Amino acid sequence: xxxxxxxxxxxxxxxxxxxxSGPEGGPPSIENxxxxxxxxxxxxLSKAEVKGPLKEDFAKIDANEDGYLTKEELEKAPKPKRKxxxxxx
Numbered sequence: 001x002x003x004x005x006x007x008x009x010x011x012x013x014x015x016x017x018x019x020x021s022g023p024e025g026g027p028p029s030i031e032n033x034x035x036x037x038x039x040x041x042x043x044x045l046s047k048a049e050v051k052g053p054l055k056e057d058f059a060k061i062d063a064n065e066d067g068y069l070t071k072e073e074l075e076k077a078p079k080p081k082r083k084x085x086x087x088x089x
Contacts (some may be wrong), residue, residue, distance in 0.1 A: 030074050044068040 028036070037049050046068055047058050054061070054069075061069055061077045 030071050033074070034071065044070050 034043070034045065037045055037051070039049050045054075047055060050058060050069065058069065059065075061073055063073050063076065
């Protein structure tokens with residue numbers, strides 16, 4: 001879930017950025033996400049700064065409910081569940 005949120009949010013923030021812009025074609029790193037979205041460069045993301053699915057799940061990720069997302073909160077956010085492996089044919 002988190003990686004999906006980060007990827008979709010980064011795409012919303014950059015507009016024309018292509019999917020798979022992170023390491024090895026995956027979602028952008030948390031560092032890159034902050035570079036893209038942290039408009040006031042305070043080291044945390046306010047709800048006004050985030051876009052897309054990250055904004056929709058802001059309250060779920062904001063563990064201490066202070067109105068900001070930190071790198072630590074994003075690192076500790078629930079990870080997406082892997083889809084089950086393809087079944088044998």
